[in-house]
Amino acid sequence: MNVAVRRSENRIDAGALKHQAAQLRGKVIEMSHAAQAAHLASSLSCADVVTAAYWHVLNIDPHEPKHPLRDRFILSKGHAAAALYAALAMKGFFPIEELDTYCKDGGRLAEHPPANLLPGVEAATGSLGHGLPLGCGMALSGRIKGESFRVFALLSDGENNEGSVWEAAMFAAAQKLENVCVVVDYNKWQATARSNETLMLAPLADKWRAFGWDAREIDGHDVGALAEAMQRVPNGSGKPVALIAHTVKGKGVSFMEDDNNWHYRAPTADEVVKARKELGLA
Amino acid sequence: MRNAFADELTRLGDDDPRVVMLSGDIGNRLFDKFKAKHEPRFFNCGVAEANMMGVAAGMAMNGLRPVAYTITPFITTRCLEQIRTDVCYHEAPVTIVAVGAGLAYSGLGPTHHACEDISFLRSLPNMVVICPGDAFEVRAALRASLKQDHPVYIRLGKKGEPVVHKGPLADFAIGKAITIARGGDVCLLSTGNMLPEAVEAAHQLEQQGISAEVVSFHTVKPLDETCLTDVFARFPLVATIEEHSRIGGFGAAVAEWLVDTRVTPRQFIRFGTPDAFFKQSGEQEFAREALGLSAHQIADKITAALRQG
Numbered sequence: 001m002n003v004a005v006r007r008s009e010n011r012i013d014a015g016a017l018k019h020q021a022a023q024l025r026g027k028v029i030e031m032s033h034a035a036q037a038a039h040l041a042s043s044l045s046c047a048d049v050v051t052a053a054y055w056h057v058l059n060i061d062p063h064e065p066k067h068p069l070r071d072r073f074i075l076s077k078g079h080a081a082a083a084l085y086a087a088l089a090m091k092g093f094f095p096i097e098e099l100d101t102y103c104k105d106g107g108r109l110a111e112h113p114p115a116n117l118l119p120g121v122e123a124a125t126g127s128l129g130h131g132l133p134l135g136c137g138m139a140l141s142g143r144i145k146g147e148s149f150r151v152f153a154l155l156s157d158g159e160n161n162e163g164s165v166w167e168a169a170m171f172a173a174a175q176k177l178e179n180v181c182v183v184v185d186y187n188k189w190q191a192t193a194r195s196n197e198t199l200m201l202a203p204l205a206d207k208w209r210a211f212g213w214d215a216r217e218i219d220g221h222d223v224g225a226l227a228e229a230m231q232r233v234p235n236g237s238g239k240p241v242a243l244i245a246h247t248v249k250g251k252g253v254s255f256m257e258d259d260n261n262w263h264y265r266a267p268t269a270d271e272v273v274k275a276r277k278e279l280g281l282a
Numbered sequence: 283m284r285n286a287f288a289d290e291l292t293r294l295g296d297d298d299p300r301v302v303m304l305s306g307d308i309g310n311r312l313f314d315k316f317k318a319k320h321e322p323r324f325f326n327c328g329v330a331e332a333n334m335m336g337v338a339a340g341m342a343m344n345g346l347r348p349v350a351y352t353i354t355p356f357i358t359t360r361c362l363e364q365i366r367t368d369v370c371y372h373e374a375p376v377t378i379v380a381v382g383a384g385l386a387y388s389g390l391g392p393t394h395h396a397c398e399d400i401s402f403l404r405s406l407p408n409m410v411v412i413c414p415g416d417a418f419e420v421r422a423a424l425r426a427s428l429k430q431d432h433p434v435y436i437r438l439g440k441k442g443e444p445v446v447h448k449g450p451l452a453d454f455a456i457g458k459a460i461t462i463a464r465g466g467d468v469c470l471l472s473t474g475n476m477l478p479e480a481v482e483a484a485h486q487l488e489q490q491g492i493s494a495e496v497v498s499f500h501t502v503k504p505l506d507e508t509c510l511t512d513v514f515a516r517f518p519l520v521a522t523i524e525e526h527s528r529i530g531g532f533g534a535a536v537a538e539w540l541v542d543t544r545v546t547p548r549q550f551i552r553f554g555t556p557d558a559f560f561k562q563s564g565e566q567e568f569a570r571e572a573l574g575l576s577a578h579q580i581a582d583k584i585t586a587a588l589r590q591g
Contacts, residue, residue, distance in 0.1 A: 068345075115372045123343070127367050133333045134368055137340020137348075144302065144322060144346065164364070167333035175325075 012056060012231075014224030021051040021223050025252045026281040027086040027099065033272045035103035037111060041250035041262035042156065043083040045220075046185040049154055049245055050080075052226035054087040059149070062092040065119040071149050072122045072138050076131020077156035077185060078112040084121070085109050093120035129162025131155065132182060136168050139177045150179045150233050158190030161199045166211065173212025178234035181241040182208070185220060187249035189260045208242035220245030253278055283438040283475070284312065284381050286417035290424050291349060292316045295323065300345065301428060304338050306331050306352030308381075331361040338376045339368035347375060347428050353387070354380035354396030354437070362402055369433045370408045377427045378403075379436045383413065383475050384525025385560065386440040388569040392559040396437075400473075401530025403435045404503040410456060411503040413437040413524070413532070415477030418447040419500050422454030430456070439475035446477050446498070459506040465495035468584055469517040473499045473532040476523045476553075479570070482577035483523075483584070490585060502532045505539055514540070519549040519587055525575060528554035549587055553580055 025047045032040040054060075059071045075084045082102065089096045094108075101107035108118050112126025123134050135151040142149050159165060172180050186204060188195050196202050208215035214237040218229055226245065233241050249263070250256030253275040267275060276282050292315045295301045302323045303316055317324045327334035331352060338348040350357060357380050358365070369376045380399060387394040404411045410432055414420040420438060427434040434456075446462060454460075459471070463484055472480035477498050484494035495517070497509065513520055522533035533552030540547060555573055562572065570576045574583070 123340075124367065124371050127363060129332070130336055130364065130368055133336020133364070134340040134343070136333070137337035137342075138344050139340075140325070140337065141302075141341040141344035141346045144341075145344075164332040164336065167328075167330035168336065171327060171330065171333050171337065174328075 010056065012224050012227050017051055017055055017223040017227060020055050021048050022252070022279045022281060024051055024083065024086055024090070026276050026279050027090070028082045029253070029267060029272055029275045031082045031086065031099055031102045032266045033269065034100065036266040037082065037103050038264045038266065039079040039082070039111070040266060041256055041260070042077065043080040044251050044253065044256065045187040045247045045249045046077065046080050046154060047083055047252065048221045048223040049183050049185060049226055050083045050087050052223050052230055053152060054091055056227040057230040058152070062120065065093055069147055069149050072135065072151045074123050074125065074131040074135050074151070074153045075113060076125055076153045077128070077159055078125030081109070081111060081113050084113060088118070088120040091120070094118065128156065128159040129164035132165055132168040132172070135180055136172050136175070136177060139180045140175060142179070148179070150181065152181045152183065152230065154183050154185060156190070157184055157186045157188065157195045157201060157204070158198070160184065160201055160204065161190070169208065169211040169213065172240040176238055177240045178238055181230060181233040181243065182213070183230070183243045183245050185247050186244050187247040189249045189263070191263055205242070205244045208244065212239060213242040214239040215242035215244060217244045217246060220247035221251055283414065283417050283420045283443055284309070284441050286420045287379060287424060287438060288312045288316065290421040292319060294425060294428055295320045298347065298428065300347040302341055302346050302348040304334050304348055304350045306334055306356060308352050331356050332364050335361040335364035335376070336368050339364070339372060339374040342369070342374035342376045343372055347377070349377045349379055351379045351381065353394060354382045354399055355394065358396070358399040358402060365403070366406050370406045373408050374433060375431045377424070377434045377436060379424070379438060381438045381440060383437045383439050384555070385566050385569040386475060388560070388564060388566045392561060395560060397525070397527045397555045398530070399437065400502055400524070400526050400532060401534070404535060405530070408433055409503065410434045410501070411437070412456065412501050413474030414500050415472060415474060415498040416443060416446040418445065418449065418451050419454070419498065422451040423456070423500065426454060426456050437474055443475060444478040446481055457501045457504045457506055459509040460498045460500065462496040462498055463494070465493040467493045467517070468519040468521065468588065469495040469497065469513040470521050470523055471497050471499045471513065471536070472523040473502055474524060474526070476525050476575070479575065479577045479580065480523050483580040486578060486581040487584060492585065492588060494584070499532065502535055505535060507539065510536065510539055511545070514545050514547050519551070519584065520547055521551040521553060521580070521584060523553040523580065525570070526554055527557060528552050529557055551583065551587060
């Protein structure tokens, strides 16, 4: 693929994307089991956003991971690293077998995405509230250098607690960064409690709108709709775009859905079998 | 120092299209020339330093050479995690320029004092820490910083400090200390805005028949180990001078070096600020006097130490 050519004409094949999202979830569940790593539910929650991005929206080339005109995807909710690693490996940024080294001693796939180490990882994240400022800097550098790539930042809802998110939101609006798109994985949970009972996010879309963004709510598991909305960036509004994606934490596996214990729990071998069966992958 | 910084930045912006200026809503009119010439590369990032540092890192990761500037505590401790994670971890070539080193803004109170920044910044991997001693060192440090590919922290005084060097420093190099005056009895290693005070202390010592070598140790990280090896071998007394806490600053860095290299100094004195907030109102000169950092106080302590031998 030539990254200089944007893929906006491509037809969205929602069925294929849905199947791809199931594959991604299956892989992430296996990784979590093998590594006994936390944050599985967070990865499942955003699997459809990640699928829409990597299998439809992003103008990227695994053979040229540093191409100056590539779209940037920043996993600002770095704790969902497993979903990012699986997507990058499946897309060919590094060998799929390397996913077996997730969280293992001496590997490149730590629990949070590393800096300057793994092809396709645009930014080291894991500390929340960093992805959007970085993305704004990247977008402005594109403007200065005359490069018209887009920047997507995937934030968790808990991440909206961080003041730096709102500093960046005001900055992006002031700079009219219309090629920046935030997707908020709004699964209504943060690490240890309901999001809106921790810091009041609601009405979240209104908040982003009030901060100068073109904000809309979207079904965060309708991978076709996500692909369409993300592909429309920049959307002609002259404003940065915020997609408040309503999601379910642990989505795709009945016994994980909306159960916040899976923020930290890792599945047993039996649970992996059950989960893959539910995803139609058995 | 800050006018030299703004002027040099404008020149560097003329020569290098990668140079971008980010201000944390300070420097009213200071950057008018830069703005006039390079409007698309000037950003007032507002009173939002965490975002400013992240934006700078994002730009640097994409091939630009951003310079981020505001008052010292706000561009160091306020956004320390962004410096650590966004700038240093990514090895993003951001030049962080802080104004108001040490007690330069004494009158503004401890919210604006900066006696801990060297300590924080030098502990960060990949970070270079430069404390220029006068306006010529500011220009040279900025120029050198923008020509290399690593994060750099430059600690400015304020404005109107005495100039120590006679002209532009053509052979300035990051990590290479500059000998200001030769001497034989004591060596004063000064970093940052204390340089004029060190030069004056040497002058006063000379009147007492004590010959002091003065070194502008502008780079605190990486340390100029060649210079340290030389001066600790040559001098019976070496003193570090800084407007910064004795905890974690330049003197502490030299003390660490002494231990790690198993060099035993004959006498070693660290001039710096105490482990306390300075709560009295008053300007820099008053604060230095109150904390024992004036030239005559430095000279007196050196004289006493040499007498004790």
